[in-house]
Amino acid sequence: MKIRLGYVAISKTLNITTSHTITYTNYKKEKNKEEKLYEIIDKNLTNLEEILMYNIRNNIHFYRMSSAIFPLATHPDIEYNVLETFKKRLEKIGKVINNNKMRVDIHLDQFCVLNSVNKDVVNSTINIIKFYKNMLDTMKLKTYMIMHVGSNTFGKINSISRFINNFNRLEKDTRKMIVLENDDKIFNIKDVLYICKKTKIPMVLDYHHHKCNNDNIKLEEYLEEILKTWDITPKIHLSSPKNQKEFRTHNDYININDFVELETLLRKMNRDIDIMIEAKEKDNALFKLVRELKYKGYKFIDDTTIEIKFDK
């Protein structure tokens, strides 16, 4: 079995970002509003292209796009069809991704709360989901949007059924593009797995969140079921705590012990896995982990792919 490693949004090595933005307040002050927006988006897309080339050069097969490439794209008071304007560009980027068989996905922001008790929040969340679906469709990427279950208002049972109800309001094609992740405070792996089985949503396991929020539930007992929610290679998120006191906060790097713990469970599963490194040092953290794993004796097929022996 193989484990591939990926990273999120920013390359620290290249030192470029695809999240250049403008706030609504400053946007309103601009003389050439549209021009200003397009300039920012153009910069973001150029940097995205550069990051993708960097990923290809370094055999990184697995990457999460920023959700801030198109500033203000879903703002209620701004009318602009950004996806139409940048269609050619997005198609080209999509082609690069597909031609190189790279797995690229996206994570919805924290204010996308599908099960909110506030109707306006739900509606804007649905709008945002539609926007990203259109974006991914424009790029011709067969991939997913990752999100959390959301709010806990009126307790878990109510909150879970709110999620399922609102999820079912989405169109069928859109529903197929949603992936759920266990969070670090409320919805643990058991809760999320329950929803995922009911709705046929694939489940991303976040190992660090599980450590933060587990109610003494053992991952061993659920891991196989979690992986089964995927038709394709399952995806797992890995990060390390900043320190004991600020446990929930992400560390700059990955503690190799966290990887080894997780990998020890995974090697009993006999499935290829994609592990996304979520560390503040981004690709640097990924490569640091790779160096340490090699030193420890892990066998690598290429720069970021580990060969693991199935171990019952």
Place this chain on the structure above:
DNA sequence: CGTGGTCAAGCGGTA
């Protein structure tokens, strides 16, 4: 230059 205040957006936890 570096830095502190600000920014469209939700939510729960912590001091």
Place this chain on the structure above:
DNA sequence: TACCGCTTGACCACG
């Protein structure tokens, strides 16, 4: 009750 962190922390005014 106000801030923090998640999220992707970037921009801008000021010194």
